[in-house]
Amino acid sequence: MIGFILKRLLVALPTLLAVLTIVFLFVRVAPGDPAMVILGDSASQEALEALRQQLGLNKPLWAQYVDFMLMVLSGDLGKSMLTSRPILQEVAEVLPYTVELTVASLTIGVVVGVPLGIVSAKQRNGWFDYFARVISLVGLSFPAFVSAVLMLLIFAIELRWFPVISSAALDDPEARLRALALPAFNLGLIMLAYVTRVTRSSMLGVMSEDYIRTARAKGVPGRMVVWRHALRNALIPVVTVVGLYLGVLIGNSVLTEIVFNRPGLGKLIVGALNQRDYTMLQGLMVIYAFIIVLCNLLTDMTYGLIDPRVKRQ
Amino acid sequence: MSEQAPVLDVQGLTTEFRVHGEWHAAVRGVSFQLARGETLAIVGESGCGKSITALSVMRLVPQGAGRIASGRVLLEGRDLVPLSEPEMEKVRGNRVSMIFQEPMTSLNPVLTVGFQVAESLHYHRGLGRAEARRTALALFDQVKIPSAARRFDDYPHQFSGGMRQRVMIAMALACNPAVLLADEPTTALDVTIQAQVLALLAEVREAYGMAMVFITHNLGVVASIADRVMVMYAGEVVETAPIDAVFARPTHPYTEALLRSIPRVDRNTTELQAIGGQVPAISNMPAGCRFADRCALVEPRCRVQSPPLTMLPDDPRHHVRCWVRGGETSVEALQ
Ligand SMILES: Nc1ncnc2c1ncn2[C@@H]1O[C@H](COP(=O)(O)OP(=O)(O)OP(=O)(O)O)[C@@H](O)[C@H]1O
Numbered sequence: 247m248i249g250f251i252l253k254r255l256l257v258a259l260p261t262l263l264a265v266l267t268i269v270f271l272f273v274r275v276a277p278g279d280p281a282m283v284i285l286g287d288s289a290s291q292e293a294l295e296a297l298r299q300q301l302g303l304n305k306p307l308w309a310q311y312v313d314f315m316l317m318v319l320s321g322d323l324g325k326s327m328l329t330s331r332p333i334l335q336e337v338a339e340v341l342p343y344t345v346e347l348t349v350a351s352l353t354i355g356v357v358v359g360v361p362l363g364i365v366s367a368k369q370r371n372g373w374f375d376y377f378a379r380v381i382s383l384v385g386l387s388f389p390a391f392v393s394a395v396l397m398l399l400i401f402a403i404e405l406r407w408f409p410v411i412s413s414a415a416l417d418d419p420e421a422r423l424r425a426l427a428l429p430a431f432n433l434g435l436i437m438l439a440y441v442t443r444v445t446r447s448s449m450l451g452v453m454s455e456d457y458i459r460t461a462r463a464k465g466v467p468g469r470m471v472v473w474r475h476a477l478r479n480a481l482i483p484v485v486t487v488v489g490l491y492l493g494v495l496i497g498n499s500v501l502t503e504i505v506f507n508r509p510g511l512g513k514l515i516v517g518a519l520n521q522r523d524y525t526m527l528q529g530l531m532v533i534y535a536f537i538i539v540l541c542n543l544l545t546d547m548t549y550g551l552i553d554p555r556v557k558r559q
Numbered sequence: 560m561s562e563q564a565p566v567l568d569v570q571g572l573t574t575e576f577r578v579h580g581e582w583h584a585a586v587r588g589v590s591f592q593l594a595r596g597e598t599l600a601i602v603g604e605s606g607c608g609k610s611i612t613a614l615s616v617m618r619l620v621p622q623g624a625g626r627i628a629s630g631r632v633l634l635e636g637r638d639l640v641p642l643s644e645p646e647m648e649k650v651r652g653n654r655v656s657m658i659f660q661e662p663m664t665s666l667n668p669v670l671t672v673g674f675q676v677a678e679s680l681h682y683h684r685g686l687g688r689a690e691a692r693r694t695a696l697a698l699f700d701q702v703k704i705p706s707a708a709r710r711f712d713d714y715p716h717q718f719s720g721g722m723r724q725r726v727m728i729a730m731a732l733a734c735n736p737a738v739l740l741a742d743e744p745t746t747a748l749d750v751t752i753q754a755q756v757l758a759l760l761a762e763v764r765e766a767y768g769m770a771m772v773f774i775t776h777n778l779g780v781v782a783s784i785a786d787r788v789m790v791m792y793a794g795e796v797v798e799t800a801p802i803d804a805v806f807a808r809p810t811h812p813y814t815e816a817l818l819r820s821i822p823r824v825d826r827n828t829t830e831l832q833a834i835g836g837q838v839p840a841i842s843n844m845p846a847g848c849r850f851a852d853r854c855a856l857v858e859p860r861c862r863v864q865s866p867p868l869t870m871l872p873d874d875p876r877h878h879v880r881c882w883v884r885g886g887e888t889s890v891e892a893l894q
Pocket residue numbers: 576577578585603604605606607608609610611612621624625776840841
């Protein structure tokens with residue numbers, strides 16, 4: 247397993263370099279002069295020139311690329327142009343909120359979605375199956391921010407079970423958990439919808455495999471056929487979907503964070519966009535790249551845990 | 560149970576499938592007996608109902624799509640048809656086992672081969688982990704898997720087709736069943752491996768004193784392993800006889816055709832070269848004899864009424880379902 251992880255890490259490195267290059271090119275080649283964007287149309291020629299100098303924008307492209315790569319590789323993402331604070335520090339302050347939201351909604355999605363999908367498949371076309379399918383259809387058809395607003399209206403404003411503004415009193419663990427509940431449930435519902443669907447269809451596929459018939463021919467009890475023989479095989483496509491959806495989840499968290507007024511990477515990026523904080527944007531794109539690569543790595547490692555055929559390749 | 564009583568006694572088995580909302584028989588009125596230690600070969604083209612017959616005995620006909628409509632399956636004197644699923648779970652892999660055609664897909668890819676063999680010992684014998692492992696290892700040796708101890712914890716994808724089929728055999732043997740159903744166990748294998756697996760099957764059948772149903776579409780394979788042959792066509796038994804009689808005096812026109820088209824070692828084919836056409840679909844069975852459309856001897860009466868299974872006058876163990884070639888005495892009437 248250790249060798250497998252090391253190998254995956256090695257494979258992840260070029261991916262990361264490629265993504266960093268794309269981030270670099272994207273920011274440089276995108277139309278518009280960052281200096282002009284920052285200082286506005288009315289800035290004087292001298293001021294613009296000075297800023298370009300300061301940002302290293304008048305160096306040749308390859309030199310800027312080398313600068314950028316060296317900076318990233320040395321673990322520094324520069325300073326926010328707006329607050330002049332190190333970007334990493336700004337990120338570190340909000341990252342726990344994004345991570346807890348992602349992990350919580352992922353957990354809801356998997357812990358509820360997988361059993362729901364299994365039972366749904368076992369009682370195919372029964373009432374439970376229809377119920378689960380309706381739930382997942384609802385989860386899939388509501389845009390995240392619509393369901394977020396609905397939840398706020400119902401549970402926070404009408405019923406007053408949860409706070410409307412989540413960011414208050416976040417150092418109190420209980421308050422923080424209460425603040426997490428609605429946003430996590432909001433994103434978790436979408437995750438749950440995907441996971442239920444994929445688990446159901448993949449379970450149905452697996453149950454008609456030859457090796458399931460073999461297990462039954464051996465006299466393995468029905469319950470064990472499902473949990474020991476079928477589930478692990480059925481989870482392989484579920485891992486794929488969860489892995490892919492992690493990225494979407496992080497993207498969706500932007501809207502959720504805004505609606506629930508939570509701190510997080512999403513809010514940071516929206517702020518940077520609004521303020522045209524160009525160094526911050528670049529830094530956040532790098533952070534996202536790292537996160538996505540990390541998610542892929544985790545996905546691959548999960549494959550390795552579930553499917554013995556993966557480890558050998 | 561007396562010594563002479565058959566271990567497996569299938570009586571009038573009819574298994575149906577739902578096609579476009581209507582039930583059609585894939586296996587119709589099939590009866591056969593299997594004495595202790597005997598090997599019966601079931602032969603017939605693709606789609607003749609061989610697998611469904613075996614799956615019906617195992618009570619593994621796909622639920623919803625198929626059902627056993629009538630008949631009895633007496634295993635060691637007990638009828639399996641009315642048993643509940645939990646009761647069947649105690650019988651499967653214990654008193655009756657089955658080996659399947661496709662070694663590449665019949666083993667679970669995420670479980671070790673050792674576990675898959677040891678598993679039934681756990682369920683049927685209540686063996687603990689260590690003891691099940693020891694017993695399963697002995698089985699690995701018995702089916703001649705080289706360096707068994709080292710390969711015990713390997714996964715199926717690390718095994719060749721022939722080795723996987725050996726694992727399947729070990730699995731089927733684990734609880735020393737009274738009856739082994741082998742559904743084309745060698746068809747998917749290379750010719751040289753086929754011979755080895757066949758020899759192994761014959762050997763373990765002998766060693767364990769099991770009765771075996773050996774399903775194949777290749778009559779050539781049958782000669783070396785079977786005591787008796789049952790030829791099926793379109794879900795029905797058309798001829799059944801001791802092995803020598805089948806080769807010496809094939810009587811049903813379909814059996815003749817099968818014999819004429821025994822695949823050579825270098826050709827693994829399921830088609831009948833000798834006669835054209837194919838097995839009718841279960842939802843489109845002709846009235847009268849089901850073989851009529853492909854039969855060289857067909858007469859007008861063949862298309863009117865389906866022939867009964869009859870006993871040949873000079874050999875009461877040789878049964879044929881044919882108006883022209885059959886005898887006078889209906890076997891079904893006797894039963
Ligand atoms: N799930 C199903 N639904 C409908 N018809 C089925 C189903 N399974 C089998 N049949 C039909 O039952 C008939 C017998 O099938 P069976 O699998 O027993 O054939 P076979 O003799 O084993 O052939 P082969 O040599 O290809 O394995 C076939 O005509 C097939 O179309």
